[in-house]
Amino acid sequence: MSNKATILDVQELDAGYGRSQVLAKVDFKAPATGGIALLGRNGAGKSTLLKTLIGEIQPMQGTIWFDGQNAHQHGTEWRVRRGMGYVPQEQSVFGKLTVRENLLLGAVRQKDKSGIDMVLDFFPKLGQRLEQTAGTLSGGERKMLAIGRALLGKPRLLMLDEPTEGVWIGVIEEIAERLRALTAEMSVILVEQHVELALRVADYAYVMDRGTMALQGPAGDIKDDPRLLRYLAP
Numbered sequence: 001m002s003n004k005a006t007i008l009d010v011q012e013l014d015a016g017y018g019r020s021q022v023l024a025k026v027d028f029k030a031p032a033t034g035g036i037a038l039l040g041r042n043g044a045g046k047s048t049l050l051k052t053l054i055g056e057i058q059p060m061q062g063t064i065w066f067d068g069q070n071a072h073q074h075g076t077e078w079r080v081r082r083g084m085g086y087v088p089q090e091q092s093v094f095g096k097l098t099v100r101e102n103l104l105l106g107a108v109r110q111k112d113k114s115g116i117d118m119v120l121d122f123f124p125k126l127g128q129r130l131e132q133t134a135g136t137l138s139g140g141e142r143k144m145l146a147i148g149r150a151l152l153g154k155p156r157l158l159m160l161d162e163p164t165e166g167v168w169i170g171v172i173e174e175i176a177e178r179l180r181a182l183t184a185e186m187s188v189i190l191v192e193q194h195v196e197l198a199l200r201v202a203d204y205a206y207v208m209d210r211g212t213m214a215l216q217g218p219a220g221d222i223k224d225d226p227r228l229l230r231y232l233a234p
């Protein structure tokens with residue numbers, strides 16, 4: 001990785017569910033700005049890693065340094081306040097509330113609501129749907145709304161778990177372009193099944209295999225690495 005300032009530094013992380021260990025000795029870093037792709041076949045441990053980083057899962061071992069502080073002593077709220085943003089894989093919008101109401105909830109801690117205009121500039125499609133309930137949006141629009149809400153928290157590290165899952169190809173490109181733009185301003189960690197797209201958005205990539213980090217390097221190198229296909233094969 002380049003010598004840009006590091007915002008996230010994960011060392012020898014073990015984590016899992018109850019007694020079942022999923023992650024083993026995971027080392028992972030993210031710079032203050034730039035895109036990181038997190039790849040690997042189904043079940044490799046990508047979502048588990050993001051959930052551990054945001055504090056939904058307590059690590060069994062290892063350290064998570066975020067912004068120079070040991071996040072271990074702190075829960076999800078501290079991490080979000082300190083600048084972590086997280087868009088989970090599962091639906092993360094309120095279906096019965098309108099687009100506007102969903103965004104207002106994302107900005108609830110801010111006195112200044114101008115962040116909402118910034119999100120609408122960023123995803124103009126949402127502006128056309130402001131009074132529509134989120135449950136009536138297309139899959140792609142819902143993903144945009146979830147990303148928009150996360151952006152309202154003014155994250156410095158944005159973690160996205162499969163933001164293009166179930167989204168129509170035309171909208172996938174729009175989301176990818178937006179995420180690429182965000183990498184200039186913040187650290188973006190992207191878990192994706194669309195490998196080619198992820199490697200376009202990201203500058204650097206990690207590939208997981210059965211709970212371990214199997215491969216890492218600049219996105220351009222990983223794209224051409226013959227081992228990539230092996231780690232992605234079902």
Ligand SMILES: Nc1ncnc2c1ncn2[C@@H]1O[C@H](COP(=O)(O)OP(=O)(O)OP(=O)(O)O)[C@@H](O)[C@H]1O
Nearest residue numbers: 017020022040041042043044045046047048049089
């Ligand atoms: N809540 C849970 N309780 C127990 N085991 C779980 C739980 N969630 C995930 N696992 C297991 O942890 C392992 C890693 O799952 P994880 O969701 O992190 O993989 P992933 O790489 O994100 O896969 P996908 O691409 O399918 O989302 C899998 O074996 C999975 O069955």
